[in-house]
Amino acid sequence: EVQLVESGGDLVQPGGSLRLSCVFSGFTFKTYAMTWVRQAPGKGLEGVSFISASGTNTYYADSVRGRFTISRDSSKNTLYLQMSSLRAEDTAVYYCAKGALGDYPYFDSWGQGTLVTVSS
Amino acid sequence: SYELTQPPSVSVSPGQTARITCSGDAFPKKYAYWYQQKSGQAPVLVLYEDTRRPSGIPERFSGSSSGTTATLTISGAQVEDEADYYCSSTDNTPNPRFGGGTKLTVL
Numbered sequence: 120e121v122q123l124v125e126s127g128g129d130l131v132q133p134g135g136s137l138r139l140s141c142v143f144s145g146f147t148f149k150t151y152a153m154t155w156v157r158q159a160p161g162k163g164l165e166g167v168s169f170i171s172a173s174g175t176n177t178y179y180a181d182s183v184r185g186r187f188t189i190s191r192d193s194s195k196n197t198l199y200l201q202m203s204s205l206r207a208e209d210t211a212v213y214y215c216a217k218g219a220l221g222d223y224p225y226f227d228s229w230g231q232g233t234l235v236t237v238s239s
Numbered sequence: 240s241y242e243l244t245q246p247p248s249v250s251v252s253p254g255q256t257a258r259i260t261c262s263g264d265a266f267p268k269k270y271a272y273w274y275q276q277k278s279g280q281a282p283v284l285v286l287y288e289d290t291r292r293p294s295g296i297p298e299r300f301s302g303s304s305s306g307t308t309a310t311l312t313i314s315g316a317q318v319e320d321e322a323d324y325y326c327s328s329t330d331n332t333p334n335p336r337f338g339g340g341t342k343l344t345v346l
Binding site: 168171 | 270272274276280281282283284287288293323325327328329332333334335336337338339340
């Protein structure tokens with residue numbers, strides 16, 4: 120059974136940094152692309168970042184490019200999102216999700232999310 | 240522009256057919272993907288590549304795409320189908336873009 124568990128969400132001040140983790144099991148990590156998707160309170164979904172199965176290629180939403188970094192560690196079965204220069208508008212539940220085989224841009228397993236609150 | 244536009248809400252009675260549209264310049268060059276999100280839960284993939292259903296998704300969920308509009312159809316909607324539905328596609332990168340979401344009410 121595929122499982123993804125996010126952690127690292129917290130209350131952080133504007134301008135601060137945070138690292139989210141997503142630990143997964145039940146599949147061969149390096150075969151699948153991964154993504155981070157966020158959802159602000161009461162709002163819709165926003166694709167934050169995508170990393171290819173190999174980890175070679177990374178992509179970001181315009182709203183986070185230059186501030187967020189996605190990475191993956193196959194030895195630890197873990198996906199990361201390093202967030203810096205956080206803003207109030209980054210407040211959201213952050214989901215990690217597993218892609219289909221290869222680098223296709225759809226996601227068939229999701230974690231339950233971790234809440235990031237940016238506020239002074 | 241790679242914006243995806245969905246109606247904010249759709250309402251049907253149980254057993255009726257619900258259709259949720261998603262319009263955008265990404266189509267038909269790019270595929271549409273559809274996710275269901277029930278209150279307080281993570282999204283679930285219900286359709287991929289316009290028309291394909293992942294295993295475990297009921298047959299009443301189907302999809303189509305024509306011109307710049309993709310459509311999710313729920314034939315014989317059930318109370319348990321009540322949820323927010325999001326279409327998704329991509330621009331020049333595989334980072335997913337989402338429509339604004341459609342709240343489906345079945346009552």
